[in-house]
Amino acid sequence: MKIVKLPISLLFTLIFGLSFLFSCTENEETIIQETEETEETPVTLNNEVNEFVWAGLNEIYLWQQDVPDLADDKFTTYDEYYTFLNGYNTPESLFDAMLYQIDVVDRFSYIVDDYVALENSFQGTSNSNGLDFQLVRLSDSDDVFGYVRYVANNSDAATKNINRGEFFLTVDGQQITVNNYIDLLFGSNNTYTLGMADITNSTIALNGKTVELTKTEFTENPILVNKVIETNGVKIGYLMYNGFVSNFDNDLNNAFADLKSQGINELVLDLRYNPGGSVRSAINLSGMITGQFNGGIFSTEKWNNKYQAYLEATDPEYLINRFTDKLADNTPINSLKLNKVYILTTEGSASASELVINCLRPYIDVVQIGTVTTGKYTASITLYDSPDYGRKDANPNHKYAIQPLVLKSANKNGVTDYYNGLTPDYLITYQTGSGAIAEGEDLLNLGTLGDENEVFLAKAISLITGSTSKLIDGKTKPGIDIKIIADTKDFTPLGKGMYKNLDKAIK
Structure with missing residues (x-):
């Protein structure tokens, strides 16, 4: 049998900026033993992104030691490794399966399929009309309405007749519900028209006012x-x-x-x-x-x-x-x-x-x-599909990146x-x-x-x-009884995140 070692990550050098060469002992590497060649056809990897996802989480995920499927000795052969990775149809499903007590302990690690949009969000840039709002519903109704929390300076919304404290009930004439609000407000439609509303005696109804808003690549000054x-x-x-x-x-x-x-x-x-x-x-x-x-x-x-x-x-x-x-x-x-x-x-x-x-x-x-x-x-960092998980030399075949808590x-x-x-x-x-x-x-x-x-x-x-x-x-x-559904910040790539930029983490 021969021992084949996965490439040692250069992530330590990238993050910590050490002035000396970093070397690992064998127990600091993920080691895969590959059996001698047989007549059996080896297992092939269906999706290269899956390998990046697993390797990145195994490297630096905060709870790596607490997830058995991320253990350094989880696999003894590449056939085992690839069979495991092929068991997940998408990188997203694999990523979620590897998180530690997802939505209980780890509520904030995430994966994106467009790291350019993620990078833009770190700089305050996103596809936005500048309207910040929260979506709520009255009692147990499936109907949802939004209220404006603020209007970003120098945005499209800032040029329109819409202000903090106003309500909206429809998008392009369609009632907002718990089932459609994502498509209506955070989908591919860059321009939409809000149907504004008033609340009287805990009842919300359209007031005849409409506001058309257009999303563009917008950088919001915080x-x-x-x-x-x-x-x-x-x-x-x-x-x-x-x-x-x-x-x-x-x-x-x-x-x-x-x-x-x-x-x-x-x-x-x-x-x-x-x-x-x-x-x-x-x-x-x-x-x-x-x-x-x-x-x-x-x-x-x-x-x-x-x-x-x-x-x-x-x-x-x-x-x-x-x-x-x-x-x-x-x-x-x-x-x-x-x-x-x-x-x-x-x-x-x-x-x-x-x-x-x-x-x-x-x-x-x-x-x-x-x-x-x-x-x-x-806090999290961005990992790219490259030899050292940095942006340089990222795999040109896709734009996936992972943002694990580290x-x-x-x-x-x-x-x-x-x-x-x-x-x-x-x-x-x-x-x-x-x-x-x-x-x-x-x-x-x-x-x-x-x-x-x-x-x-x-x-x-x-x-x-x-x-x-x-x-x-x-x-x-008197105020009104509401249940919160979501807000604008939930649908930015960064979301409610805290991060350390690799190039800015060097001391």
Whole structure:
């Protein structure tokens, strides 16, 4: 018999940028024994993408050691290996089958068949009309309606007569339902017409208004609102930040320079619609809020058993992310040096948003206002079908890439594993027409983002100044009982993700 070793991944070198050559012992490789040639016809691989999927997950998936089918010694011959891979008709089905307790523990690893679209999403670019909305339904009805959360600046939607707090019930004249909303709103139709609606006495009906929207390749600036509110002698900075997009780190730094120049005393950071993104951007933002902890531990990382053991033995510093006073291009960070920050959250606040909250808490007073966050304490990287899983020399036969979770983050005090999200210090609730108490945003009283009487912001201002706004005082009409179906962020390639770019992960 002869021993045939699969090619050793160059991923360690690619990610960690080590200055010495990396060598493995045999127990650090996946070894396949191939029997001597026989007269039997060897098994052939039906889909080369399947091999890439399995090998990539075996290499670096966070829970590799917990999935028996990803074990290094799972196969002894190529016939066994290919027979196993051929048992899955699509790369997607194989990928899902290899995940650890999918949708329970691992809710966020994913596979794409177009890595160009994925790369664009990391830069804030997607096929979009700029309308951010959430889809909900009343009671147990299959009928779905949407409400506008915000309109992205400089987008197609920004040129149309549609605003935050408006409702829509149909798309191209067709009622939205739980069965068709994906095709109607997130399908191949780049142009569609929304049928707008009003809600009266917990009943929604069309109001005759229509809005035509067109999707194009659009890059959304995640800084939606940046302003200063002066009240009761206090200057309060308000920043609504909707995505951790590294391409806009300089814009974010400039926004903090503006707040700093106006001499703000307090900061309200609105992350209620922020699904996450770049770890580096999260570190930069935290440095802008503070600035007095440069070089201190921001977060620590835990990888799969193979990588963790290797890093602890050879480069333990790599497992630590530290506060910095410079952006990636060495631009000095504009720091406010605050000892307290007010952060607004909802169930849509995920990943890097949660990372900022969790990792600032050991250092300053973080006052969280709103509802419980998503509960994502893990980060992923992009793997391509190439010898070292990098973008260069990617297989030209397809555009598949996988985005597996590869690490979990903990703050300076070791706090991690917040499966159920981060609980706010001040829960935002409202009373519905049925008398029930609901959590989160009241669709009938959304208010204007950045306005001091908008409910979430008003609560922060009341805590800062000790005053009470008329909305905080509860003098609003009753809300409605709803069930959330999905939102716009769920249908971007990144989704509610936190990631480390390979080229930016090198220290």
